[in-house]
Amino acid sequence: MTLDVRLIGLVALVWAVMAVLYATVTMLAHMPGSAMLWGSGAGIFALLAGAVWRAGESPRAK
Amino acid sequence: MTDPFVRRLAALPSADKALLSVFAAVALLALLLGLAFGLATGLARGGFFPGLDDEAGYRLMTLHGVGAFFYWLSFAQIFLLLALTAGYVDGESRIAARPAAWLGAGTAILGFVLSEVGAGFGPPLLYDAPPELAMDPSPAVAAVHAGYLLLAVGLFLAAWAAIATALRSKREGGGEWPTVAFAAVAWAGLLMVSAVAAFTAFLPALLWSLGLAGPPADYSTGWHLLFHNMHYLPLLATVVVWYALVRHLTGVGSAFGATFSKVAFAAYLIFVPPTSLYHMFLEPDLPGAVRTAGSLLSLFIGVPTVLVFLVLVSSLELNARQAGAHGLFGWIGRLPWRHPAMAAIGAAVVNLALGGAFSFVLIQEKLAPLLSDTFMIPGYFHFLTLGTVTLTFLAGFVVALPALTGRDLSAPTWLARLPWLTTFGLAIFGAAGIAASYLGAPRRTLSVAYDGLAPPAWSALMAGVGTGAAIMGAAMIAYVAIVAASLLRRARAGADVPVVDWSGSGAVTAGRAGESSGVYQDALLTERAWVGPLAVLVLLAAMYAFTALTFNLLRALPVVAIGGGGH
Numbered sequence: 001m002t003l004d005v006r007l008i009g010l011v012a013l014v015w016a017v018m019a020v021l022y023a024t025v026t027m028l029a030h031m032p033g034s035a036m037l038w039g040s041g042a043g044i045f046a047l048l049a050g051a052v053w054r055a056g057e058s059p060r061a062k
Numbered sequence: 063m064t065d066p067f068v069r070r071l072a073a074l075p076s077a078d079k080a081l082l083s084v085f086a087a088v089a090l091l092a093l094l095l096g097l098a099f100g101l102a103t104g105l106a107r108g109g110f111f112p113g114l115d116d117e118a119g120y121r122l123m124t125l126h127g128v129g130a131f132f133y134w135l136s137f138a139q140i141f142l143l144l145a146l147t148a149g150y151v152d153g154e155s156r157i158a159a160r161p162a163a164w165l166g167a168g169t170a171i172l173g174f175v176l177s178e179v180g181a182g183f184g185p186p187l188l189y190d191a192p193p194e195l196a197m198d199p200s201p202a203v204a205a206v207h208a209g210y211l212l213l214a215v216g217l218f219l220a221a222w223a224a225i226a227t228a229l230r231s232k233r234e235g236g237g238e239w240p241t242v243a244f245a246a247v248a249w250a251g252l253l254m255v256s257a258v259a260a261f262t263a264f265l266p267a268l269l270w271s272l273g274l275a276g277p278p279a280d281y282s283t284g285w286h287l288l289f290h291n292m293h294y295l296p297l298l299a300t301v302v303v304w305y306a307l308v309r310h311l312t313g314v315g316s317a318f319g320a321t322f323s324k325v326a327f328a329a330y331l332i333f334v335p336p337t338s339l340y341h342m343f344l345e346p347d348l349p350g351a352v353r354t355a356g357s358l359l360s361l362f363i364g365v366p367t368v369l370v371f372l373v374l375v376s377s378l379e380l381n382a383r384q385a386g387a388h389g390l391f392g393w394i395g396r397l398p399w400r401h402p403a404m405a406a407i408g409a410a411v412v413n414l415a416l417g418g419a420f421s422f423v424l425i426q427e428k429l430a431p432l433l434s435d436t437f438m439i440p441g442y443f444h445f446l447t448l449g450t451v452t453l454t455f456l457a458g459f460v461v462a463l464p465a466l467t468g469r470d471l472s473a474p475t476w477l478a479r480l481p482w483l484t485t486f487g488l489a490i491f492g493a494a495g496i497a498a499s500y501l502g503a504p505r506r507t508l509s510v511a512y513d514g515l516a517p518p519a520w521s522a523l524m525a526g527v528g529t530g531a532a533i534m535g536a537a538m539i540a541y542v543a544i545v546a547a548s549l550l551r552r553a554r555a556g557a558d559v560p561v562v563d564w565s566g567s568g569a570v571t572a573g574r575a576g577e578s579s580g581v582y583q584d585a586l587l588t589e590r591a592w593v594g595p596l597a598v599l600v601l602l603a604a605m606y607a608f609t610a611l612t613f614n615l616l617r618a619l620p621v622v623a624i625g626g627g628g629h
Binding site (some may be wrong): 002003004007010014015018022030032033037044045048051056060 | 225229230232233234236237238239244247248251254255258259262280283284286287321324325328331332334335336338339341348349351352
């Protein structure tokens, strides 16, 4: 797994954790919509990490 | 020295060049409109248009924000993102998913037209277009919101085209991306998230303005989530452009290696969600623990920018010393200051230091409620939006556009002077505006006379704001006019624009686009670079000094801030 994939994957992970925190911690409820936005971002970066990994695994890349 | 980035841009197929030229042309048009309306707004705020009615003044302010903040920054980002991605990936030089990018161009341009028409002929909403300001649904208000949504679609599609270009390179060549290509993909990902945030904010507002739904329940929060991303996007874009242009201007790549640089760019994205807490500081019932956590986390907002700044400044200093520079600051004079892009980047760094120092004053939980509705906001953020981001983007334009069009720049000497004139005007604007904010002068209020009841200093300082706005606005309009004229004239060789080449000094040899080889790093280890760390120390000292000054001044005022439910 390349550094590119690992770093983008790490971003997805951090955003997912933040989405969970915003969704579950009552003190953070002052910003409704945050959990959905950071969750959407986590999804976008997870898909991106997957696409980068897949591109690196393609036969022509090897 | 011919930079590979410039060579690859010049080798793009004509269809790709046409696509990029459209984005660049619309970006410059949006900037020109934004600057003209901004100049007029600044003059109105300075009291130089005494007969101007309030509605006309707020319309000017709205059109300034819509053109400069939304559309200039967005179109410029699309142009630079696609250019950097196509110019820095390996393999064939062409943009992948070009139809998606063209569709993105079409939707974003339609959005631009709708927003401008809505802002020009409907109620003056200000650029964040809150429904409560419009009061009633109307087609003009719907046009503004629909325009923003179409822009979001355009951003998403163009970002996808950039990612597809980088992925194609990865599929064909494998391995790691060059640092700039990686950073561009990170930037494209954040653009996509911002497009989602725009839908969250503006879709309920559009449905309301069309009469299809009730007023949005959480418009303000949706706006601030979008705005938080839109703080970050241009700053990330700025340092990516710096990283790419330093290579073009000096031949220097990172002395710290690609891994460190990629971690710094990834840090931008990692810090986006945790640093958003400070937008809640104006909530009166926000728990103390969240305030404390938000204050601490907000300090991280500048960390990635400082990291990339250190990488670039230290790499330049190390290479300059290898090339024979002496003295602590002697290497700075060897930079190619007569090149328009170098001058723009140099001015941008100065403005970033000023804007950055004041932004850290503003995001502290004790000060945010006192300053958020004062002229502190436009006083500091123009150092960032105009002085840093816009000058940096224009630096990217003056390098990329000649490569794409085959037309050299007109009047490069003037293009190298105007960023400093802009900075001079900005310094007057910012100093007068921030001083006025410490005395309580409000933002978004065209006349601060209050029938003679306001402190006399307010009007005098606002005249300074208007004067500064006139200087920086005129300088920037001249800059854009020269760049546009360069592109419209018949192709011919222009004046020679100097760069330097420090990549081949001694044992130093530049590696893959923007990166360094092992030999390169070994040679640099014999040198020392102090200016970058010293600059960061000065920045920290300035932040401390401005914070202390602000506390002392505001303690002397007979006011109590309790917040008001905004962000």
